[in-house]
Amino acid sequence: xxxxxxxxxxxxxxxxxxxxxxxxxxxxxxxxxxxxxxxxxxxxxxxxxxxxxxxxxxxxxxxxxxxxxxxxxxxxxxxx
Numbered sequence: 001x002x003x004x005x006x007x008x009x010x011x012x013x014x015x016x017x018x019x020x021x022x023x024x025x026x027x028x029x030x031x032x033x034x035x036x037x038x039x040x041x042x043x044x045x046x047x048x049x050x051x052x053x054x055x056x057x058x059x060x061x062x063x064x065x066x067x068x069x070x071x072x073x074x075x076x077x078x079x080x
Contacts, residue, residue: 005013
């Protein structure tokens with residue numbers, strides 16, 4: 001048994017369903033735009049963070065080298 005939607009109900013519901021479908025598409029477009037913006041910002045943060053980590057690595061390496069040099073200097077020239 002196939003039930004048919006009465007014509008008047010179909011005429012009432014179809015425009016509303018079309019309107020809702022349009023609203024859903026608009027929301028999807030806004031979500032995609034937001035996702036793209038967030039991805040761009042996250043990529044920027046990642047790049048800045050990587051640069052800062054590289055800078056810290058260089059500083060730590062220099063500090064370690066300086067500590068080794070200081071140790072060698074103190075071995076060569078002990079303080080009285």
